[in-house]
Amino acid sequence: MSKIRILPDRVANQIAAGEVVERPAAVAKELIENSIDAGANKIEIEFRNGGKSYLRVEDDGVGMDPDQALLCLERHATSKIRKASDLDEIQTFGFRGEALPSISSVSRFTLRSRAKNSSEGNEILINGGKMIHVKECGMPQGTRIEVAHLFNSVPGRRKFLKTEVTESSHIIHLAKLYALAHPQITFSLIEGARTLFRSPACENLIDRVREIFGKSLSECLAPIEVQAEGMNLGGLLGKPGYSRPTRKEMLFYVNRRPVESKTMSYALLEAYHTYAPKGRFPPAVLFLTIDSSLVDVNIHPAKRELRFREDMKVRGFLIESILQSIQELSGKRSREIKKIELEKDSLSGRMVPKIDDRIFEKFKPSSFPQSSHIVELKPEFEFLPGALASNPSIKKTSGIEDRSDTNSKEPVKPVVGLRGDPNVTWRLVDHSHGSMALFITTHGVVVFHCRSAYERIRFEALEDSFEKNQKVGSQSLLLSESIELDGVESAFLQKSLPQLVEIGFVIEEFGRNFFRLEACPTWLDPEKAVSYLRDFLEIASESGGESKIVMYAKEAMIKQATKNPGAKETFSENEIVRMANQLLSCRNPYTCPQGRPIYYELPVRDFETRFRRKI
Structure with a gap:
């Protein structure tokens, strides 16, 4: 075993750089935080090749004299704290x-x-x-830091970096x-020779x-300002009805510090539980102001995460x-609850709510029509068999009697039919609970x-x-749609x-960053x-923006196929039979696009095991 020795400062710094x-x-995060702490009114960020070859952060803050500039390059040299107790009340960004x-x-x-x-x-x-x-140099007041050839001295770390995009x-x-987080500071972001955004002080x-x-996001946000229990919540909250496919626009700040907080994320999703569709996320820019002694920002080397000392109180x-803000945005106001009058029931002797006599006048039997009509209820979304016509692998079915090939001499025997059809493998027994149907098969029961x-x-x-072997048609929109994007998406x-x-x-x-949609594919609803x-x-942006168009398009297609058009669907027996036949002709009839099972079979032997006898 080799002897223990103290590492050189250079090696110790490289190890610390890994954290x-x-x-x-x-690197950009640490330099931007130092610029903000320096009281800058203008910050400019420039990078090339994803920041691997060049990164510059320049500000007009207080700057440093020669001694302070040399001292800031020593380990654990900081102007932010003086004693250990200062860590309990951290007011600045960079402090270690x-x-x-x-x-x-x-x-x-x-x-x-x-x-x-x-x-x-x-x-x-x-x-x-x-x-x-x-050496001395000429420059305006402030600080300019350039970082070039990052990780060139540590090639093992450089090879684990992702693509430039x-x-x-x-x-x-x-x-x-x-x-x-700092609208009073002018920010500029430059990639190579292209300015991604330049935002003056707002x-x-x-x-x-x-x-x-862009304007599209700002229009779906509304201000929020709530103060209670020594905490203040401000910022912007997504209006009911607006949602996003990813969490990218769920932004959280604690004392103006951008953080990844499970407490805040879960609280937002729980509050939007009935206001956003499943699998979609509300946009929000939330700023929580709390006593700095009640939050610990020093639990992660990069200060990305934090811990609240009273987590349940903050979440509540x-x-x-x-x-409260969502209900105000939805137009719901708290109504005064009227006192319910009680009366004694002559049969049970218990106190029950008193019935208003005016109800009988309003709903007396003579007000109803004498003749009754049977009304057929339609499902909340229309099943479109025409959309499947372009797929040669899916057999067209229509009820029990159907032919997949008009030139064939014998009709194709359907696999699924109604309960009275003796010539099918699956016979529909009943359907209930909205989307559930029950079939009897030769081997058991299918749910x-x-x-x-x-x-x-x-x-x-x-x-x-x-x-690729199919020609996709386009349908022109009646009115072209304008789309505003940010620099990356554009x-x-x-x-x-x-x-x-x-x-x-x-x-x-x-x-610049504006596009006009003139036409869309024929399989897509123009409104969507x-x-x-x-x-x-x-x-695509969430996945890194690589050129995998078909993969990203299919992921977006999954969201379109699985969006719930109504709270509850109802299906007729003929529609269920038609869907089951079409499903069994699909390439993957076992799971939905999100990987959940579509049906499962309970074989006869399972019933025999439960009954402990032959059926």
Whole structure:
């Protein structure tokens, strides 16, 4: 066994860099936080190749004199805390003094800074932890830090970085988070020679959201401001009826610090439980202000997560505040509950609610028509067999008597039929509980979920529209739809336009980050074309934005196929039989597009085991 020895400072810094600097976005985060702590009114971020080859953060803050600039590159050197008790009441972003020495140990690091009272600035160059030079330079007041060739001195770490598109998306998302948290600061984000966004100082949060995310998101948000129990919840909350396919636009801040908080995330989703469809997420930009002694921001090396000292109290406050705001946005107001009058029942002798005599006058039997009519209830969504006509692998069925090939001499025997049909394998017994149906088979009993079967049939019909050997038709929209996107989604859409045209979309560029949808595929409802396209772009951005158009389109297609058009569906027996026959002709009749089972069989032997005798 080798002897124990103290590691050199350079090696210790590189090990510490593994905790603080995991990717280029982590470098940008530390530098942006230092700029905010320095009282900057303007912050400019520039990067190239996903931040791997070059990253610059420049501000007009207080700056540093030569001694302070050298001292900030030492480990555990900070101006934010003086004693251990200061950790209980942290008011600043960067406070541990590990970021700059860790970053400089794994990159070519250039620091330029000039204090307010200094006549010139100072430049410090460090390459892989080695000091190259310290010299004077001319520059305005503030600090400029350049990080080049990140992880070149640690190639093992560099090879685990993701693609340039993925790393760029992390930096862009991070810059947006801090720009939202500080609307009084002018933020600029530049990728290479292209300006992604330049947002001047804004008076309120909604203006900053409009500047960064666009008008479409800002219009579906409403302000929230609730104060109680020593906590304050502010920001913007999604209006009922608006939702997103991913969690990307669920943004949380605690004391102006962007965080990933399960407490806040679960509280938001629980409050929106009945206001957002299942599988969709409400957009929100929520700022929680709380006593800094009641929250611990030092539990994660990169300060991404935090812990509340009174977690249940915070969660209850958030749920109650968000629910109250949602009800106000929905137009629901708390009504005064009228006192219920009681009377004694002559038969039971118990006190029961008193019945208003006016009810009998309003609903007396003579007010009803003498003749009764049987009204056939239609399902809440219309089953479209025409959508399956383009799929040659799905046999067209219509009731019991059906032929899949008009040229064939013998009719194709259907597998599923009604309860009185002796020539089928599955006989429908009954359907109940909305989407559940029961079939008797030669081997047992089949329990069938109608809604899941519809989703599978619809999904495979949509999926066939993406086959290369099929020509996809387009239908022109009566009025073209305008779409406003952010910089990342706009760039991805421009790259994807040729492939989107192949699957039936007609999209024209209408200006910077503006597009116009002229036509959509024939299999897609024109009213849902814009929502489908937004789902497609958000899923693509969430997945890194690589050129996997068909994969992203199919994931968005799953969401379209599984969106619930009504709270409860009803199916007639003929529709259930037709769906079951079409399902058994699908490529995968066993699960819905989300992987849940469509039907399962209870064999006779299971009943014999339960009854302990032959049936």
